[in-house]
Amino acid sequence: MNGMRIPFGALALLLCLATSGWSMPSEAQSQDDDARVHFRLGRAYYDSGRFPDAAREFQQAYDMSQRNELLYNVFVSWRDAGEFSPAIAALQQFIAELAPLDRERFQAQLENIQRLHRQQEDRKS
Numbered sequence: 001m002n003g004m005r006i007p008f009g010a011l012a013l014l015l016c017l018a019t020s021g022w023s024m025p026s027e028a029q030s031q032d033d034d035a036r037v038h039f040r041l042g043r044a045y046y047d048s049g050r051f052p053d054a055a056r057e058f059q060q061a062y063d064m065s066q067r068n069e070l071l072y073n074v075f076v077s078w079r080d081a082g083e084f085s086p087a088i089a090a091l092q093q094f095i096a097e098l099a100p101l102d103r104e105r106f107q108a109q110l111e112n113i114q115r116l117h118r119q120q121e122d123r124k125s
Contacts, residue, residue: 035064042073051081055090068097075113084117 042057055077062070071094078087091113095106 031064035061035067038064039070039073042077046073046077046080051077052083055081055083055086059090068094071097079113082120084113084120088113088117 038057038061042054042061045051045054045057055074058070058073058077061067062074071090074090075087075094078084078090081087088110091106091110095103095110098106
């Protein structure tokens with residue numbers, strides 16, 4: 001699956017763009033800080049090739065922050081782990097939360113990962 005890997009800088013860029021200029025009350029800031037810790041752990045796991053661990057950390061960051069961009073990181077981590085079912089679920093959720101015009105850009109990726117998943121399942125049978 002390494003041929004499909006996206007440089008992590010592209011993943012981090014999504015979060016950086018979404019997080020610039022945040023300002024929130026202290027309780028929300030604390031939760032946001034916790035989400036950033038999970039994001040950093042996810043990035044470290046991803047960079048070291050521990051994709052399932054990265055996916056779990058990115059998911060925790062998403063659960064705390066509700067920042068849709070993190071779902072894309074979850075997708076890429078599960079995809080690079082070769083775990084297509086959770087990758088598909090994360091990408092579907094990511095796409096569902098996008099503005100309608102942005103959805104088209106990612107629909108082809110969803111169709112591709114679904115095709116790979118079917119091929120993987122066919123090999124198992």
